[in-house]
Amino acid sequence: xxxxxxxxxxxxxxxxxxxxxRRLFRAQLEEAGADHTDLLLHTDVRWLSRxxxxxxxxxxxxxxxxxxxxxxxxxxxxxxxxxxGQWLANLAFLTxxxxxxxxxxxxxxxxxxxxxxxISSVNTFKTKLRLLLRRLQQCxxxxxxxxxxxxxxxxxDSVELARYEQQIxxxxxxxxxxxxxxxxxxxxxxxxxxxxxxxxDVDCIAPKVATLFSLDSSAVENEILTLQNDIEIKxxxxxxxxxxxxxxxxxxxxxxxxxCALNMTSLFGSTYLCESAFSHMKIxxxxxxxxxxxxHLAACLRLALNSYCxxxxxxxxxSQCQKSH
Numbered sequence: 671x672x673x674x675x676x677x678x679x680x681x682x683x684x685x686x687x688x689x690x691x692r693r694l695f696r697a698q699l700e701e702a703g704a705d706h707t708d709l710l711l712h713t714d715v716r717w718l719s720r721x722x723x724x725x726x727x728x729x730x731x732x733x734x735x736x737x738x739x740x741x742x743x744x745x746x747x748x749x750x751x752x753x754x755g756q757w758l759a760n761l762a763f764l765t766x767x768x769x770x771x772x773x774x775x776x777x778x779x780x781x782x783x784x785x786x787x788x789i790s791s792v793n794t795f796k797t798k799l800r801l802l803l804r805r806l807q808q809c810x811x812x813x814x815x816x817x818x819x820x821x822x823x824x825x826x827d828s829v830e831l832a833r834y835e836q837q838i839x840x841x842x843x844x845x846x847x848x849x850x851x852x853x854x855x856x857x858x859x860x861x862x863x864x865x866x867x868x869x870x871d872v873d874c875i876a877p878k879v880a881t882l883f884s885l886d887s888s889a890v891e892n893e894i895l896t897l898q899n900d901i902e903i904k905x906x907x908x909x910x911x912x913x914x915x916x917x918x919x920x921x922x923x924x925x926x927x928x929x930c931a932l933n934m935t936s937l938f939g940s941t942y943l944c945e946s947a948f949s950h951m952k953i954x955x956x957x958x959x960x961x962x963x964x965x966h967l968a969a970c971l972r973l974a975l976n977s978y979c980x981x982x983x984x985x986x987x988x989s990q991c992q993k994s995h
C-alpha cells in the first residue's frame with residue numbers, strides 16, 4: 671500500500687507547493703461546487719492524519735483527474751494510476767482502514783481515561799479487526815464503505831481480496847505485539863472494576879495482583895476474601911474503578927487493595943496528557959511573552975490542563991464591595 675500513499679502525497683504536494691496551481695485548483699473546486707475547497711497536506715510525523723488526507727483525496731478525485739487533464743498532458747500521463755481500477759480499489763481500502771485507526775486514536779486521546787478504558791478500546795478494535803478479516807474471507811466488503819462504493823462504481827461484483835486480508839492480518843499481529851503488556855493488566859483491571867463478580871478466582875487473581883504491584887500474595891488473598899464477604903461494602907459497590915468506592919475501604923483493613931487501586935488508576939494509558947501539556951506550553955510560552963517566569967508558566971499550564979472550574983458567583987459574593995467616600 672506504500673505506492674498508493676506515495677502517489678497521493680506526490681499529487682497533493684504538486685498542487686499545494688505551487689501557488690498558481692493551488693489557486694487554479696481551488697477556483698475549479700469553487701466553480702464545480704465541491705464540498706471542499708482544497709486538498710489536505712500530510713506529513714510522516716503526524717502519520718495518523720493519513721485517514722483525513724486520504725478521505726479528502728478520494729472525495730476530490732474526479733476534480734483532481736479533471737484538473738490534471740486540462741493543465742498539461744504530461745501531468746495526466748504521469749499519473750496513469752488514477753485510471754487503474756486496482757489502484758483505486760487499493761486507495762479506497764487504505765482510506766477505510768486508516769479512518770478506523772483514526773477513530774481509535776481519538777477514542778484513546780480523551781481526557782479522564784484510565785488504563786481500563788484503554789484496554790477496553792484496544793480489545794474492541796482487535797475484535798473488530800477479526801470481524802473485518804472474516805468478512806473479507808467471505809468476500810463481504812460491507813464494513814469498507816469507500817471500497818464498496820468504488821467496486822459499485824466500477825461495476826464489479828467481486829474483487830481479489832487476498833491482499834486486503836493480509837493487510838488486516840498484519841495490523842492485527844502488530845496490535846498483538848505492541849499491546850502485549852495489556853494481557854498482564856487486564857485480569858487485575860477486571861477485578862478492580864468489580865471485585866464481587868461470580869467469576870473472581872481468589873487463587874488466580876491474588877498472585878497476579880501481588881506480582882504486578884510487588885505486594886505480599888498471602889496478604890492480598892486475605893484482603894480479597896475479607897472484601898468479598900463484607901456485606902456493608904458489597905451493598906455500596908458500583909462497577910468501575912472509581913475513587914468513591916475504594917475510598918470506602920479502611921486503610922488499616924485493606925492497605926494492599928487500596929494501594930493496588932491507586933496504582934492502577936494512576937497508570938498512564940497513553941502519552942496524550944504529556945503531548946497536550948507540550949501543546950499548551952508552546953501556545954503559552956510564545957515569543958511575545960519573553961518575560962514569563964517559571965512560576966507564571968506553571969500557573970498557566972495548571973489552568974490550561976485542569977478541568978476545575980471556580981464558583982465565580984460564590985467568590986464574588988464573598989468579596990466586600992469598596993464603597994466610594
